Amino acid sequence: MIESDARPSGALALRLRDIAGRLSAMPIAYAATAFFLVCAAILRPNLLQPFLLMLILRQAAPLGIAVIGQSICIRLLSLDLSFGGVAMMASYLLTSGVLPYSEPVLIGLSVLLGLLVGATNAYFIAVRRASSVIVTLAMVLILGGIATALSQFRAPGDAPEMLRYIGQTRIGIVPVAVLVWIGVLVPMALFLRYSVFGRYVDAIGSNPNAAWTSGIPYVKVIFVAHILSSLFAVFSAFMLVGFVGFGSLSIGSDLALNSLAAVILGGVTFGSGKGGVLGPAVAAFMLMFVFNLLTSFGLGEPGKQMAQGAIIALAAIAYSARSTRI
Amino acid sequence: MIALPLRRFGRSGLGIVSIGLPIVIFITLSFRAENFLTATNIANVNSQITALLIVALGQLFVALIGGIDISVGSVISLCSALIVTVDPAFAVPVVLVTAVIVGLINGTGVAIFKVHPLIMTLGTMTFFQGMSLLLLSGAGGAVPPALIAMSKSTVGWLPVSFFWSVGALVAAGVLLNKTPFGLRIYAIGSSEQSAAFSGIRVTASRIGCYVICSLCGAIAAIYLTGRIATGDPTMGRPFSLDSVTAIALGGVLLSGGVGGVTAAALGTITLGLMTNGMNILGVSPFFREAVTGVLLLLAVSLQKRKVIGI
Numbered sequence: 262m263i264e265s266d267a268r269p270s271g272a273l274a275l276r277l278r279d280i281a282g283r284l285s286a287m288p289i290a291y292a293a294t295a296f297f298l299v300c301a302a303i304l305r306p307n308l309l310q311p312f313l314l315m316l317i318l319r320q321a322a323p324l325g326i327a328v329i330g331q332s333i334c335i336r337l338l339s340l341d342l343s344f345g346g347v348a349m350m351a352s353y354l355l356t357s358g359v360l361p362y363s364e365p366v367l368i369g370l371s372v373l374l375g376l377l378v379g380a381t382n383a384y385f386i387a388v389r390r391a392s393s394v395i396v397t398l399a400m401v402l403i404l405g406g407i408a409t410a411l412s413q414f415r416a417p418g419d420a421p422e423m424l425r426y427i428g429q430t431r432i433g434i435v436p437v438a439v440l441v442w443i444g445v446l447v448p449m450a451l452f453l454r455y456s457v458f459g460r461y462v463d464a465i466g467s468n469p470n471a472a473w474t475s476g477i478p479y480v481k482v483i484f485v486a487h488i489l490s491s492l493f494a495v496f497s498a499f500m501l502v503g504f505v506g507f508g509s510l511s512i513g514s515d516l517a518l519n520s521l522a523a524v525i526l527g528g529v530t531f532g533s534g535k536g537g538v539l540g541p542a543v544a545a546f547m548l549m550f551v552f553n554l555l556t557s558f559g560l561g562e563p564g565k566q567m568a569q570g571a572i573i574a575l576a577a578i579a580y581s582a583r584s585t586r587i
Numbered sequence: 588m589i590a591l592p593l594r595r596f597g598r599s600g601l602g603i604v605s606i607g608l609p610i611v612i613f614i615t616l617s618f619r620a621e622n623f624l625t626a627t628n629i630a631n632v633n634s635q636i637t638a639l640l641i642v643a644l645g646q647l648f649v650a651l652i653g654g655i656d657i658s659v660g661s662v663i664s665l666c667s668a669l670i671v672t673v674d675p676a677f678a679v680p681v682v683l684v685t686a687v688i689v690g691l692i693n694g695t696g697v698a699i700f701k702v703h704p705l706i707m708t709l710g711t712m713t714f715f716q717g718m719s720l721l722l723l724s725g726a727g728g729a730v731p732p733a734l735i736a737m738s739k740s741t742v743g744w745l746p747v748s749f750f751w752s753v754g755a756l757v758a759a760g761v762l763l764n765k766t767p768f769g770l771r772i773y774a775i776g777s778s779e780q781s782a783a784f785s786g787i788r789v790t791a792s793r794i795g796c797y798v799i800c801s802l803c804g805a806i807a808a809i810y811l812t813g814r815i816a817t818g819d820p821t822m823g824r825p826f827s828l829d830s831v832t833a834i835a836l837g838g839v840l841l842s843g844g845v846g847g848v849t850a851a852a853l854g855t856i857t858l859g860l861m862t863n864g865m866n867i868l869g870v871s872p873f874f875r876e877a878v879t880g881v882l883l884l885l886a887v888s889l890q891k892r893k894v895i896g897i
Contacts, residue, residue, distance in 0.1 A: 340705070389888035392841060394655075394705045396887065398828055402880030410873035518713055521706075563720035570714025574692075577702045577710065 288528025288540035289576060294547040297554060305557050311434065319436040321549040324519050326442055327497040328541045329449050330490030331520040332529045336466040337483060339386055341490045343397040344520060346404030347378055348498035348513025353408045356417040356508025364421040371495050379491030380484065387483035409510060417508025428503025438500055450538040458485060518569055523548055525576045598773065600846040605838035609857040616860065620867040634748040636859030638807040639829055640852060644759040645803025646830040647851040648796040651776045653843025654697060654704040656797060658712035659804040659830060662689050663823025665719040666808030671728025671818030678731055682805045689715060690801035694794030719820040728818035738813030751810055760848040772796065776844030832879060833858045835886035
């Protein structure tokens with residue numbers, strides 16, 4: 262080996278390794294989205310028309326909003342699987358006509374529901390120290406059971422006018438729902454990056470015990486996170502109800518699983534405190550795009566479920582394998 | 588002075604609540620519901636809880652090592668769909684092999700790749716639920732007559748479900764209390780690190796627990812499919828959370844190391860009696876689901892953990 266030769270090539274190798282490291286640290290969702298877009302370009306070019314892409318973006322908007330809350334929970338080593346129950350209950354409140362109030366009041370009541378569910382989840386998780394998965398799944402049983410039992414007496418009706426506007430109107434080619442999504446995403450990203458709350462989330466996520474010992478208000482942070490998460494679930498239900506145009510008990514049933522998949526694919530990992538808001542948002546779009554692609558290949562609901570399950574398990578394994586190696 | 592009984596009860600998970608609750612419910616129901624204390628209803632309760640008992644025993648093995656398996660419900664659904672789709676002669680072996688494979692997948696993800704058990708089994712739960720719907724789109728199909736006979740007949744005046752329950756209890760009890768494997772499970776559940784330092788092959792034992800849990804799901808599926816005499820690709824849906832609720836009610840600690848066959852059985856009986864009671868008292872099945880949710884919340888919040896998080 263000649264020394265003068267080794268130095269520049271060593272520096273180059275270092276730089277290459279640095280680039281490779283950064284690339285491999287990027288959320289799986291980016292590469293996967295590119296991969297599926299290329300797949301579609303070859304196999305189903307029709308899917309790439311701007312009009313259809315906008316439709317898929319609109320489909321992804323409710324998921325994208327739910328994902329913001331889920332990603333905060335997951336960074337805090339918690340998990341919120343109660344989205345389905347919250348969405349069902351909100352849909353019942355909004356469309357059953359059982360409460361004789363005006364639209365804004367009904368919307369306000371749904372927001373209140375979100376606050377209540379989030380606070381209850383947080384109480385059991387932070388104060389009683391119960392497992393977040395069990396708590397939020399129990400919440401689905403409770404909310405779903407009540408909503409289903411009540412719906413037997415009254416069929417769901419039409420969605421409030423205001424929500425149908427958000428769900429169905431477009432400005433130019435861009436659906437209003439997508440604008441709302443961006444309108445929520447950007448402030449949340451800034452909030453998580455620059456606020457004290459955001460720093461707390463980072464600290465608790467990277468080491469809950471250290472954060473606890475150093476006096477970071479763990480209980481309060483969990484409360485805020487879970488209340489935000491349930492509120493986002495309610496907003497997401499607003500969009501879904503407006504999108505469909507009438508109430509339904511199956512609204513938002515796969516919101517929780519999809520949001521979990523999107524968060525994992527978007528590069529937010531359990532307990533690392535790492536992860537932005539953009540990765541999960543891209544992953545939300547990617548999931549909807551993949552489901553549309555699968556549908557175009559004639560795969561029905563079972564195929565979709567298998568894809569969801571495989572994505573969650575494989576992405577979790579991939580991240581674990583990567584983090585244990587380093 | 589008090590240390591001695593505490594220590595004796597310590598590992599079993601039994602406590603005043605887990606022993607007292609089923610007794611209180613039993614007495615209340617005997618007074619409040621007329622049809623409760625009839626031989627037919629008691630036999631009914633037994634047949635209803637047999638499947639849950641088998642699944643809860645499987646869940647117990649996973650809980651003892653500090654894990655959780657919420658894919659067991661999908662295993663039941665998948666096995667039920669398989670029983671009516673494959674050649675009747677191979678139904679049972681196919682189902683058992685499938686369960687072992689699912690258990691190996693879960694165990695590998697959790698024990699080797701260190702994925703959190705909830706995430707891992709949530710993934711497999713969704714995957715295998717989809718797969719069972721792919722095999723069988725709705726309830727239907729012909730169940731081999733031998734399986735129906737195995738689940739529905741009576742021996743003397745005892746329903747055969749009684750023997751399924753006793754068989755499952757004895758098998759789980761022997762495996763936990765009389766074999767080195769059982770001892771290892773308790774050791775791992777108490778402290779994985781100490782267990783590893785003492786030369787226990789932790790990874791293999793943990794994978795074993797997930798395989799046992801899936802196998803219990805398959806056995807429950809054989810029993811249930813025979814009992815309702817038709818395949819059902821969504822049959823197992825309630826079992827994942829019900830089995831967790833049952834063992835938590837019985838006092839099994841979900842963080843590992845504490846619990847036993849008696850605790851799992853008592854928790855299952857508690858849950859079974861409550862369901863049956865609400866059934867007799869005419870409560871809507873959907874409200875019953877909500878009540879199960881509340882019970883689950885109460886049961887887990889009674890066990891305050893040291894760990895923060897999932």
